[in-house]
Amino acid sequence: MIILLPLIASNLYKESERFANNYNTTNDVIENDVVKHDVISALYLLMLGYNANYYYRWGIIDNICIVLLYILTFLISIFSAYLSFTCDWKGMFNDITIRLLFAFSAFMLGPFYLVWFFLINYLGKMC
Structure with missing residues (x-):
């Protein structure tokens, strides 16, 4: 025993x-057991019509698409930073440190800064 x-x-x-x-x-x-994905992977699954809370078997094409989405978001952020750095708001900000600070904030905001740039700077003719 x-x-x-x-x-x-x-x-x-x-x-x-x-x-x-x-x-x-x-x-x-x-x-209650929920699968955790990062934001871009969850957006990719939502674009494909899958629920991001469930398990998904990733293939090679899926991983390539995720990498392309990461590259696209990085390019959008770089473009936002470039637009922010080149804009001096009609001579109001000529100091390089302020322009670098605005460029860094534009890089962090990414596509939200592009909307703001189009509405305020482009339509308002500030740049």
Whole structure:
């Protein structure tokens, strides 16, 4: 009987561990178990029509598209920083440090800065 006790204890431990890891059976996942994706991967899944909260089997083409989306967002941020740096708002900001600060903030804001640039700077003829 003492020899069988470790076998029974390890079996009971596996049964209790399954409930502690948010799994109610061996193959079923509880609804609270949510898959975490980064923002661009979640947007890619939403563009394809998938729910980003569920598991998705990534293929090679999917990974290439994700990399292209990262490159596109980086290029948008670079373009925003360039537009911000070249704009001096009709001579109001000629100091290089202020222009670099605005360029850095435009880089961080990315596409939001492009909308602001179009509405304020381009239509308002500030640049």
